Amino acid sequence: MSEFISNILKLVSGSVVAQILAIILIPIITRLYTPEDYGTFSLILAITAIIAIFSSLSYQLAIMLPKEYEDAAQIVTLCFILIIFSSIITGVLFSSFASSIAGALNVPAMEQYLWCVPFLVFFTASYSVLAYWNSRRKLFGAYAVAQVTNSLTSKGVQIGMGMMSASPFNLILGIFFGYFCAICIMLKGFSKDLTFFKNTSFNKVKQLAIRYKKFPIYTSWSTTSNTVSTQITPLLLVYFYSPLIVGYFSMALLVVQMPMSLIGSATGQVFFQKASEEKNRTGSVKTIVEEVHKRLISIGIFPFFVLMIMGRDLFAFFLGSQWGSAGEYASILSPWLFLVFIASPLSTLFCVLERQNIDLSFNFLILLSRIIVLYLGGIFGSPTTALIFFSLTGVVFWGWMNFYILKISGVSISKGIEDFSTFFLISCIVAIPLIISKYLSLSISMLFIIVGIVTSVYYTVIIFRDPVLKQELAGILKRVRP
Numbered sequence: 001m002s003e004f005i006s007n008i009l010k011l012v013s014g015s016v017v018a019q020i021l022a023i024i025l026i027p028i029i030t031r032l033y034t035p036e037d038y039g040t041f042s043l044i045l046a047i048t049a050i051i052a053i054f055s056s057l058s059y060q061l062a063i064m065l066p067k068e069y070e071d072a073a074q075i076v077t078l079c080f081i082l083i084i085f086s087s088i089i090t091g092v093l094f095s096s097f098a099s100s101i102a103g104a105l106n107v108p109a110m111e112q113y114l115w116c117v118p119f120l121v122f123f124t125a126s127y128s129v130l131a132y133w134n135s136r137r138k139l140f141g142a143y144a145v146a147q148v149t150n151s152l153t154s155k156g157v158q159i160g161m162g163m164m165s166a167s168p169f170n171l172i173l174g175i176f177f178g179y180f181c182a183i184c185i186m187l188k189g190f191s192k193d194l195t196f197f198k199n200t201s202f203n204k205v206k207q208l209a210i211r212y213k214k215f216p217i218y219t220s221w222s223t224t225s226n227t228v229s230t231q232i233t234p235l236l237l238v239y240f241y242s243p244l245i246v247g248y249f250s251m252a253l254l255v256v257q258m259p260m261s262l263i264g265s266a267t268g269q270v271f272f273q274k275a276s277e278e279k280n281r282t283g284s285v286k287t288i289v290e291e292v293h294k295r296l297i298s299i300g301i302f303p304f305f306v307l308m309i310m311g312r313d314l315f316a317f318f319l320g321s322q323w324g325s326a327g328e329y330a331s332i333l334s335p336w337l338f339l340v341f342i343a344s345p346l347s348t349l350f351c352v353l354e355r356q357n358i359d360l361s362f363n364f365l366i367l368l369s370r371i372i373v374l375y376l377g378g379i380f381g382s383p384t385t386a387l388i389f390f391s392l393t394g395v396v397f398w399g400w401m402n403f404y405i406l407k408i409s410g411v412s413i414s415k416g417i418e419d420f421s422t423f424f425l426i427s428c429i430v431a432i433p434l435i436i437s438k439y440l441s442l443s444i445s446m447l448f449i450i451v452g453i454v455t456s457v458y459y460t461v462i463i464f465r466d467p468v469l470k471q472e473l474a475g476i477l478k479r480v481r482p
Contacts, residue, residue, distance in 0.1 A: 022151040023258060025159060030251065030319040032162035033171065035326075039234070039243030040110055041171040042250035046231035048117050052124040053227040055086035057216035060125075061348070063132040065212070073196035074204045075212070076133055081205075083125045091118035106239050116172050123179035130186040137193065146182040154178025218360045219350075225363035229370050233390065236371070240378030240386075249387070251323060252330035253337075255315065256307065260341050263299055285353075289346060289409035293402075294419045295466070296342045301420075302458045304338040305427045306451060307331060309438055317444055332387050336394030343401045349409060358404070366397040423462075430458045 030038075056079040063079075066072050094101070094114045102111035127150070134143040158174035234246045307314070308331050315327025350359040373393050377386025406416045437450050 022148075022155055025152075025155045026255060026258075027318050027320070028159050029155060029162065030323055032159065033166045035247030035251070035322065036243045037166060037168050037171065037247070038251060039238065039245070039247035040107065040113070040168040042234050042246055043105065043107065043110055043238060043243070044113050044116060044120070044168070044172055045175070046234045047114075048120040048124060049227050049231050050224065051086065051090055051117070052121045052128075054220055054224045055121055055125045056082045056129060058220040058223050059209070059212065059215050060129045060132045061219060062208075062212040062215050063129070063136050066208070069136075069193075069196045070199060071204075071208055072133070072136055073193070074200060074208050076129060077197065077200050078205045078209055079129045080126070083122060083129070086125070087118045087122040090121050091115075094118060105235060107243060110168075113168055113172060116169075116176075120172070120175060120179075123176065123183065127179050127183055127186075130183060133193075134186055142186060142188070146185045149185055150178040150182035152178075153181045214357075218357050222350075222360035222363045225360065225367045229363060229367035232367070232370060233374060236374040236378060237383065237386070240374075241383055245383045248323070248326040249329055249383075251319070251326040252315075252333060255319070255326070256330050256334065256337055260300060260303065260337075263296075285349065286410035289349065289405065290411045290415065292346060293342065293406065293411065293416060296345065297419050298423050298462045298466070300338055300341045301423045302427045302430070302455065304334045304341075305431055306434065306455070307334045309431070309434060310447065310451065313444060313447065317448070328384070329387055332384070333391050333394075336391045336398060339395060339398035339402060343398050343405060346405050347401070349405055353408060355408065362397065362401060362404075366393070369393045369397070426461060427458065430454050430461070 033041075059075055059079050059082065063072050063075050066075070094117050098111045098114040101114060102108050127146075131143055131146070134146075154174040154177060156174075157177045158171050161170035161173060234250060237249055238246045311329075311331030311334070312324050312327040315330065316324035319326070347359065370390060370393055373389040374386055377383075377389050402416065403413050406413050431454055434447075434450050434454050437447055442450075
């Protein structure tokens with residue numbers, strides 16, 4: 001477990017400063033681009049995400065599983081063949097039917113940007129494959145640098161281009177450069193791995209494609225359903241309302257997920273590698289699941305607690321007054337996002353235990369439920385009403401996902417409930433000054449000072465309650481001392 005924590009902290013500590021800088025840049029972007037610009041940009045990303053997640057048929061998840069690196073290299077080759085083919089097909093379809101696609105979504109102005117989608121699909125999917133290969137090779141430091149480079153480059157380009165002329169295309173251009181630079185970094189040391197690829201052959205690639213056929217049969221549809229269930233929201237919101245509402249919703253997700261994904265994505269990458277290793281070595285993943293589940297609750301619960309209390313104030317202050325509605329949306333979505341933060345890194349367990357059919361069923365049902373609630377909300381209610389039902393649906397399904405992951409890994413569900421109750425109680429006690437201050441009509445600057453103080457108190461308590469985390473952080477501080 002100590003090595004596991006070290007790898008997570010290697011990813012987090014190596015990129016935390018740059019990630020903070022990236023978060024600081026968001027208020028500049030929101031003052032250069034309008035919510036409508038961001039809404040159109042988010043629609044392009046939504047379409048890209050749906051196609052990209054399906055482009056490699058989820059074979060990138062199988063990179064972790066073979067015992068031999070040569071076999072894993074064959075799977076990497078298979079992934080890139082599928083990605084190139086998917087990108088070409090996407091390019092043909094979107095160049096032929098761009099007007100029809102934009103018209104179907106009720107956003108004619110989006111037609112001029114659809115040609116970007118096949119290129120975004122290639123870069124997005126390639127980045128994912130190389131990320132799993134780096135995790136397989138335990139090159140977590142290189143992956144951390146790539147993540148930081150992706151974030152900083154994309155936002156730097158968006159700001160630079162936005163100062164000259166703000167448009168959805170300049171937001172898209174930033175994503176292009178971010179992925180390109182990140183991929184170059186992950187390929188920097190790839191020459192050392194070429195020995196694993198020298199015996200690549202069609203027959204070996206075919207054999208491994210058949211060996212891991214559950215990934216295209218179950219996992220690819222599962223991950224696509226999961227992605228569609230998230231990305232369908234902006235597509236339905238723009239159909240019933242406007243790009244303005246999509247801009248608010250997408251910014252709410254971005255701001256909330258960016259700092260939390262710093263830990264969540266790092267945990268997911270390391271957990272997948274460690275769980276696969278433990279399964280091959282001992283046949284059990286109980287200990288690692290129990291430890292990671294508890295730590296994710298302890299780390300994630302307080303920020304979402306604060307967001308529910310001060311969402312609108314936080315967004316209006318940091319992003320500008322025109323983004324206050326995005327903060328309201330973030331408050332509504334926070335219970336669902338907290339449960340996603342816990343379960344999502346652990347969901348790779350379905351691949352490790354080869355239970356992809358369960359993951360497929362889960363993602364299909366949540367997709368279906370979201371289409372229904374967003375459709376009903378679009379017909380009978382306001383965007384706020386639609387998102388309340390959307391969030392409640394997420395709480396039900398992702399709450400169940402948390403319990404099921406504990407069950408299949410052999411962890412007591414009562415233990416999971418106990419951990420949640422413990423840290424929820426700590427959050428309530430620590431946040432009392434903030435709750436009181438919220439209703440005393442204090443200035444916004446004073447409220448943020450109180451937020452900083454109570455947050456520091458909470459994480460001090462968490463660190464001292466966790467001996468392993470305390471030891472690892474002490475080691476990092478010792479290494480960075482002059």
